[in-house]
Amino acid sequence: MMYDLARVERQHLDNNKAPVFSLIRKRCACGKASTARQLRQYGRCITCVRSAP
Known part of the structure; x- marks a missing residue:
């Protein structure tokens, strides 16, 4: 099964793996x-970090 990465449910699953x-x-x-x-x-x-010289 291919997942649609734009779907909110899939994004939540990926965030929960962190x-x-x-x-x-x-x-x-x-x-x-x-x-x-x-x-x-x-x-x-x-x-x-970016503003440091």
Whole structure:
């Protein structure tokens, strides 16, 4: 059976496969909400990483 990736149900199933810790929302030092995975990987949110010199 071929799945239609545009279907909402399929997207929810894919999101549920991700580890729980990666979807937890945390706060960066700048105050912006980010995922725990981003903060663990980069040490700050993506906006702070991109704006760093």
